[in-house]
Amino acid sequence: MILTTTVQIALGMMTLALLLNLWRLMRGPDTSDRILALDTLYINTIALMVLIGIYFDRQAYFEIALILAMMGFVGTAALCKYQLRGDIIE
């Protein structure tokens, strides 16, 4: 009972956090800001997936969280590398 309410509140808070990240992603004065916003976005999405897993009582959402963690890091690293060198794989 308490848990359901808490998870719902937390889902609202995470959605707000994602919206704030999206705002920075659209506004960000520099490309670096946009990459940082994307990085934060994927980390917050992992938290959201874990929350949804608790809410629906399914463990399958962990797989999503794990894949997101790996792919997000690869994406951030590739974007930074591109900014730094003008190429991803030299």
Add this chain to the structure above:
Amino acid sequence: MIIELLVSAFILIGATFALIGSIGLLRLPDFYTRLHGPTKATTLGISGMLIASGLYFSTGSHDATSLHEILVLLFLFITAPVSAHLLVKAALHRRVYSVAKRPQVLARGQRAQAAVKEREHR
């Protein structure tokens, strides 16, 4: 009941940290300060969430201890500093606007002179 309260507390702590990190990302003045918010706060937020879900899936009607969370947590704790470092490196390379004064980049001879001066100063 106690477990449920504990799980709720961890969830709330995690969500609060994540929200604070995102507010920091939106509100702080330049890129280097903006980096500070999410990299610390979201890592804490994620760890709160994952501890909560580990507790939740290890107790109650669930049969076994759940260890997936530690995997995600470990991976995030290893990769978060690496990606932050890469971001700053790229930003310094592109000379992104900064509120503070930029660290001076010296040529090779100047760097040697500066080192000598610093040693004398010490």
